[in-house]
Amino acid sequence: MRIVAAAVLAVTIAAPASAQDRQWPERTWVSINGGIQSAGTAFDDAFEVPLYTESERVTVQYPVKGGGLFGAHAGYRIWKRLTIGAGVTRYSRRADAQVQAQLPHPFFDNQFRAVEGTASALRGETAANVLIGWMQPVSDRVRVILTAGPSFINVEQTIVTAVEVAETYPYDTAAFTTASTRREGRTGTGFNAGADVTWMFTRHLGAGGIVQITRARARLAAGNDRTITVDAGGVQAGAGIRFFF
Amino acid sequence: MTASRRTSVLACIAAALGVAFGPAPSAQGPRAPGRLTTFAAGSPQDLRQWDPLADAMLRSGELRVRQVRDDTQFPGRRVERADQYYRGVRVFGGDISRQMDEHGVVLSMFGNVYTGIGIAPNPAVTADAVKATINQLASLEQGPNNAPELVVLPIDDGASFRLAWRMRAVTDRMDIVQYFLDAESGSLLRQYSDLQTQSSVGRGTGVLGDSKKISVSGAAGNFTARDLLRPPLVETDDMKGDPIRTNDYLNGRVALGATDIAADSDNNWTDGAVTDAHVYSGFTYDYYFKRFGRRGLDNNNIRIRNLVNPVRRTPQDVALYLTSFPDFFVNAFYAGGGIMVYGVGLPPGFTSGGQSWNHLSGAIDVVAHELTHGVTDFSSGLIYRNESGALNEAFSDMMGTSVEFFFQPAGSGDLKADYLCGEDVVKPGGLRSMENPQAYGDPDHYSRRFLGTADNGGVHINSGIANHAFYLAIEGGTNRTSGLAVQGVGAANREQIERVFYRAFTQMLPSNATFALARAATLQAARDLFGANSNAERAVTQAWTAVGVE
Numbered sequence: 100m101r102i103v104a105a106a107v108l109a110v111t112i113a114a115p116a117s118a119q120d121r122q123w124p125e126r127t128w129v130s131i132n133g134g135i136q137s138a139g140t141a142f143d144d145a146f147e148v149p150l151y152t153e154s155e156r157v158t159v160q161y162p163v164k165g166g167g168l169f170g171a172h173a174g175y176r177i178w179k180r181l182t183i184g185a186g187v188t189r190y191s192r193r194a195d196a197q198v199q200a201q202l203p204h205p206f207f208d209n210q211f212r213a214v215e216g217t218a219s220a221l222r223g224e225t226a227a228n229v230l231i232g233w234m235q236p237v238s239d240r241v242r243v244i245l246t247a248g249p250s251f252i253n254v255e256q257t258i259v260t261a262v263e264v265a266e267t268y269p270y271d272t273a274a275f276t277t278a279s280t281r282r283e284g285r286t287g288t289g290f291n292a293g294a295d296v297t298w299m300f301t302r303h304l305g306a307g308g309i310v311q312i313t314r315a316r317a318r319l320a321a322g323n324d325r326t327i328t329v330d331a332g333g334v335q336a337g338a339g340i341r342f343f344f
Numbered sequence: 345m346t347a348s349r350r351t352s353v354l355a356c357i358a359a360a361l362g363v364a365f366g367p368a369p370s371a372q373g374p375r376a377p378g379r380l381t382t383f384a385a386g387s388p389q390d391l392r393q394w395d396p397l398a399d400a401m402l403r404s405g406e407l408r409v410r411q412v413r414d415d416t417q418f419p420g421r422r423v424e425r426a427d428q429y430y431r432g433v434r435v436f437g438g439d440i441s442r443q444m445d446e447h448g449v450v451l452s453m454f455g456n457v458y459t460g461i462g463i464a465p466n467p468a469v470t471a472d473a474v475k476a477t478i479n480q481l482a483s484l485e486q487g488p489n490n491a492p493e494l495v496v497l498p499i500d501d502g503a504s505f506r507l508a509w510r511m512r513a514v515t516d517r518m519d520i521v522q523y524f525l526d527a528e529s530g531s532l533l534r535q536y537s538d539l540q541t542q543s544s545v546g547r548g549t550g551v552l553g554d555s556k557k558i559s560v561s562g563a564a565g566n567f568t569a570r571d572l573l574r575p576p577l578v579e580t581d582d583m584k585g586d587p588i589r590t591n592d593y594l595n596g597r598v599a600l601g602a603t604d605i606a607a608d609s610d611n612n613w614t615d616g617a618v619t620d621a622h623v624y625s626g627f628t629y630d631y632y633f634k635r636f637g638r639r640g641l642d643n644n645n646i647r648i649r650n651l652v653n654p655v656r657r658t659p660q661d662v663a664l665y666l667t668s669f670p671d672f673f674v675n676a677f678y679a680g681g682g683i684m685v686y687g688v689g690l691p692p693g694f695t696s697g698g699q700s701w702n703h704l705s706g707a708i709d710v711v712a713h714e715l716t717h718g719v720t721d722f723s724s725g726l727i728y729r730n731e732s733g734a735l736n737e738a739f740s741d742m743m744g745t746s747v748e749f750f751f752q753p754a755g756s757g758d759l760k761a762d763y764l765c766g767e768d769v770v771k772p773g774g775l776r777s778m779e780n781p782q783a784y785g786d787p788d789h790y791s792r793r794f795l796g797t798a799d800n801g802g803v804h805i806n807s808g809i810a811n812h813a814f815y816l817a818i819e820g821g822t823n824r825t826s827g828l829a830v831q832g833v834g835a836a837n838r839e840q841i842e843r844v845f846y847r848a849f850t851q852m853l854p855s856n857a858t859f860a861l862a863r864a865a866t867l868q869a870a871r872d873l874f875g876a877n878s879n880a881e882r883a884v885t886q887a888w889t890a891v892g893v894e
Contacts, residue, residue: 151557152557205557205559206557206559206626206630207557268573268574268575270573
């Protein structure tokens with residue numbers, strides 16, 4: 100959020116009063132960016148599985164690391180400098196989920212065996228952003244577009260569903276071998292806000308950078324009527340080419 | 345052992361070798377005076393004397409290796425057991441146990457060897473004739489797999505010897521009897537019950553009602569009491585109140601099949617006798633494995649098979665079968681081959697000796713006691729009469745109590761660990777006390793030992809002497825007869841004493857061991873495990889001295 104605010108402030112400072120009257124004759128803009136998305140909000144999961152007449156207790160910590168981002172935005176000036184448009188971003192990154200489990204003993208009650216390990220978990224986010232923008236020419240070559248609007252973020256997440264262990268007689272200890280996982284996806288609704296700064300090379304072509312924040316909350320189905328609530332989105336920063344026509 | 349006595353025994357052994365290599369004596373010829381030679385060699389000096397003789401006997405075939413097992417308490421070491429043979433015939437009760445390191449160097453040796461045997465090994469009576477006689481003696485025809493063995497039977501501790509046919513037979517009274525018939529005349533020389541029991545007479549009421557896990561096999565709708573999680577197959581068979589079929593199975597007349605295995609449709613087992621026999625036998629396996637590294641009764645994961653409900657626990661069955669099959673009611677016993685049988689007790693309202701009796705499998709120490717008879721059967725083979733029989737019983741009590749302490753919190757009352765035997769199912773008070781044997785009429789001192797012939801020479805009576813030594817070595821205290829005080833290792837260190845007695849009783853004692861040999865072997869075991877002058881050695885020494893065993 101701070102980055103976005105700073106960008107807006109920079110645009111405001113960079114735009115002298117005389118520039119307010121500069122013209123922006125093109126109606127349509129397109130930007131294509133590559134960049135990064137910041138680390139997201141880590142989340143935990145805990146569930147129980149019936150085992151040996153008791154319950155195996157499993158907890159999983161899922162980190163959400165920053166990763167590569169690809170995005171495309173487009174808009175159309177509908178009135179004066181007000182623009183509406185849409186954008187799509189795609190982010191994905193693998194990270195090791197920390198898995199811990201307390202397994203009941205097959206012979207004795209209340210005698211749990213602790214195991215822990217990791218499971219490679221993919222986090223993917225595809226965001227569809229509605230962009231309501233204000234186009235602000237700063238100079239003849241520099242243009243700024245401030246945007247905000249609702250976002251629809253489809254979250255894909257690898258979810259740990261079971262812990263596989265190796266155990267041999269006398270079963271007083273067990274060793275983590277792997278975790279069973281499945282890919283789960285849900286779409287959450289949120290918002291976006293950002294600023295795009297373009298340096299025009301020609302009348303129709305430029306290069307620029309974008310800073311944007313997106314946020315949405317999704318409820319992933321984790322089986323057995325259990326859901327995991329995850330926060331999607333984050334701060335996105337990228338750069339790419341711009342087309343105006 | 346003094347030098348002069350050692351020299352004398354050496355001469356006897358040498359004489360034995362001379363007999364072995366010499367010409368066969370005439371069947372009618374005069375018999376040489378026999379002698380029992382007992383040796384307990386733990387020091388290098390003793391071993392230098394004894395080991396060459398044992399090697400010579402092994403080379404000559406007078407000793408034949410019966411069993412070699414890894415020493416589970418010392419990786420790399422092994423224990424070798426050898427039986428004595430005289431001109432190709434096994435000498436009953438003559439055997440040695442040698443403990444060796446990874447290079448085959450003998451570290452200690454204990455044994456009983458008979459000398460001066462001097463009889464002809466040719467039986468006049470055939471095995472078939474012997475079996476026919478035993479069928480009559482047992483009032484039950486023995487199965488085809490039960491055959492007599494020709495042995496040399498020492499008489500009066502080896503003062504003389506008889507060539508005999510030995511056969512272990514199930515009787516119509518549900519006893520298991522060792523018969524010895526004279527191989528020349530066919531007459532009965534000796535018989536004794538080999539039914540290695542937890543106890544005897546009377547009891548009542550149901551199972552304790554505690555909830556526990558039970559390892560079974562199967563799937564929804566059809567679960568069977570077959571534990572497949574432990575290395576050996578642990579199986580519990582429900583005899584469904586059929587004493588005839590139970591007896592026929594033990595006798596080798598019928599085989600048990602899939603329908604005999606205890607079953608349950610929803611895996612919620614409500615038959616307490618099945619549950620406890622199955623679970624506690626698994627626990628006992630666990631104890632032996634975790635404490636000593638032992639893999640089951642034979643240390644080779646032999647199947648454990650529990651038989652429960654051999655009769656119905658009803659007044660009607662008491663009237664019908666108590667006289668014919670008393671052990672199916674108020675006893676539990678090891679039937680050989682990894683098979684245990686648990687009596688059902690007595691119906692509510694029935695008592696025996698003023699005590700009520702529940703299902704015998706409802707007490708963990710009873711189950712462990714019976715399984716330990718199997719351990720003994722596959723290791724030292726302590727002969728079930730007189731002092732060796734009392735040691736056999738005592739070792740089962742020791743291990744039964746040790747298993748109880750391993751799995752239950754110390755205290756009094758149901759499902760608590762203490763030094764009473766069978767107290768959870770025989771109420772009030774249980775069957776024996778290791779802390780105070782005299783309270784149950786059993787001796788706590790060697791001077792008070794039972795010398796009669798009842799109870800196989802007092803196997804359940806004189807066990808109190810060794811039991812009390814075991815107790816004192818752990819807990820300490822003062823022997824009520826001798827007044828001698830013992831500084832035990834303490835309850836927190838009970839594992840030390842358990843390991844000492846386990847080592848001595850499974851790896852060192854010969855089959856015809858005496859209390860004195862048990863003392864020597866346990867002291868050797870204490871030194872092996874914890875070093876000379878260790879607390880364990882001190883406690884064991886003081887304990888045996890306090891109970892009058894020198």
